[in-house]
Amino acid sequence: MTHPYPAFLRALAAFTATMALLASSQPDPQPVLSVVDKLAIPDLDARLEALVPDDPEPFFLLGEEVADEADSPDGLRLARHLYIVAYEIEREQHRGRPLAPSICLALRRIERVEDARAWLSAIAGALDPRYAARDWSIPADDQPDWRTALKAAEMLGLVRAGEGLRALPLRDDPQVVALLERYGSNLGPTGLTRIDTMIRRWxxxxxxxxxxxxxxxxxxxxxxxxxxxxxxxxxxxxxxxxRAHLLLESRLLKGARRSWSAQTALDDAAPLLDPDPDALAPQLAVRYDLDPSLRYWRGGRWVAAPDQPQSESHDSPPPVP
Ligand SMILES: [Zn+2]
Incomplete structure (x- = not known):
C-alpha cells in the first residue's frame, strides 16, 4: 500500500529546503542576539532591556557578569559597551562617586593590549590616586626604595648598551636582585634569565x-x-x-613616561592615548567601534531611545572626535 501523502511530503520538503536556503542567503539581521544566547546568564536579554540609563551601577554590575562569562569577541564587546555606558552615566551624573575608577579597572581586566591596559590604569589613577600605581605592578603602598629602583633602572640601561661588566655589580646587588625578582616579570617570561645572558655575553x-x-x-x-x-x-x-625594558624602567622610576625618546620607543610613533578621564569613552568608542550614546537594549541591540523603532537602530561608531 502506498503512502497517502507522498506528494505532500515531497512538496513540504522542497518548501522547507527553499526556506532554509533563503534564510541562509539573508544577512543575519540582528547578529548581537546570538551573544545573548551564547552567554550562560539567565534572562540576560530581559535584564539588558530592563536597564535604564540613569544609574550606572546596574550597567556596571551586569557588565561584570557578562565579562566573567564572555569567551568570544562579541561577548567582550557587550561587556565593554555596558562598562562604557556605565562610565559615561557616572561621569555625567555622579561625578563624585567612586565607580568610574572601578570601571576603568574592569575594562583593563578584559583588555589584552598592554599599552591600553596601562592607559586604563593611568585613567583610574587620575580619577583616584589609590589606583595610580596598580598597573605598574607595584602597589602604591609598596613602592621600592628609590635608590634601589634607580640602580635597577641603571642596570637595565647598561645591559642594553652591552656594558655587562658595569651592569654585573648592580645585578648582583641583593636589593636589586630582590626588586627584579619581584617586579622583573614585566620583562616577560624569560626576563631575568635573558638579562643574565646579555650580561655574560657583553x-x-x-x-x-x-x-x-x-x-x-x-x-x-x-x-x-x-x-x-x-x-x-x-x-x-x-x-x-x-618596550618591556623601557616600561619596567619607567615603572621603577614611578611611571610617568617623561622622556619623549622613551615615549617614542614605547609607542613606535603610534597615536598617544591620552590618560584624560573625559577621553576614555570617545577613545574606546573609536578603538572598539562602539557608540556609548546607545544606552537602551531593544530587540537584541543597542539603540539611542527607549521607544526607538528597531528598524532605525544601529550600532555604528560615533564620529571621530
Ligand atoms: Zn666588537
Whole structure:
C-alpha cells in the first residue's frame, strides 16, 4: 500500500529546503542576539532591556557578569559597551562617586593590549590616586626604595648598551636582585634569565666595545671594524623586548613616561592615548567601534531611545572626535 501523502511530503520538503536556503542567503539581521544566547546568564536579554540609563551601577554590575562569562569577541564587546555606558552615566551624573575608577579597572581586566591596559590604569589613577600605581605592578603602598629602583633602572640601561661588566655589580646587588625578582616579570617570561645572558655575553669579546680593532701588520698598525659586533656592541633587542625594558624602567622610576625618546620607543610613533578621564569613552568608542550614546537594549541591540523603532537602530561608531 502506498503512502497517502507522498506528494505532500515531497512538496513540504522542497518548501522547507527553499526556506532554509533563503534564510541562509539573508544577512543575519540582528547578529548581537546570538551573544545573548551564547552567554550562560539567565534572562540576560530581559535584564539588558530592563536597564535604564540613569544609574550606572546596574550597567556596571551586569557588565561584570557578562565579562566573567564572555569567551568570544562579541561577548567582550557587550561587556565593554555596558562598562562604557556605565562610565559615561557616572561621569555625567555622579561625578563624585567612586565607580568610574572601578570601571576603568574592569575594562583593563578584559583588555589584552598592554599599552591600553596601562592607559586604563593611568585613567583610574587620575580619577583616584589609590589606583595610580596598580598597573605598574607595584602597589602604591609598596613602592621600592628609590635608590634601589634607580640602580635597577641603571642596570637595565647598561645591559642594553652591552656594558655587562658595569651592569654585573648592580645585578648582583641583593636589593636589586630582590626588586627584579619581584617586579622583573614585566620583562616577560624569560626576563631575568635573558638579562643574565646579555650580561655574560657583553661587552664585545673581540673589541671590548671599542667598536674597532687594531692589528699590527707589515705596514704598521691597522684599524678595522670589529668582526664580532660589526661596530655596534650590545645585545640585539626585539621591539617587544625594548618596550618591556623601557616600561619596567619607567615603572621603577614611578611611571610617568617623561622622556619623549622613551615615549617614542614605547609607542613606535603610534597615536598617544591620552590618560584624560573625559577621553576614555570617545577613545574606546573609536578603538572598539562602539557608540556609548546607545544606552537602551531593544530587540537584541543597542539603540539611542527607549521607544526607538528597531528598524532605525544601529550600532555604528560615533564620529571621530
Ligand atoms: Zn666588537
Amino acid at each position: 661587552p664585545c669579546p673581540e673589541c671590548h666595545n671599542e667598536r674597532s680593532v687594531r692589528r699590527p701588520t707589515d705596514r704598521g698598525n691597522q684599524t678595522r671594524l670589529c668582526n664580532t659586533c660589526l661596530g655596534n656592541p650590545g645585545p640585539e633587542l626585539s621591539p617587544a623586548e625594548l
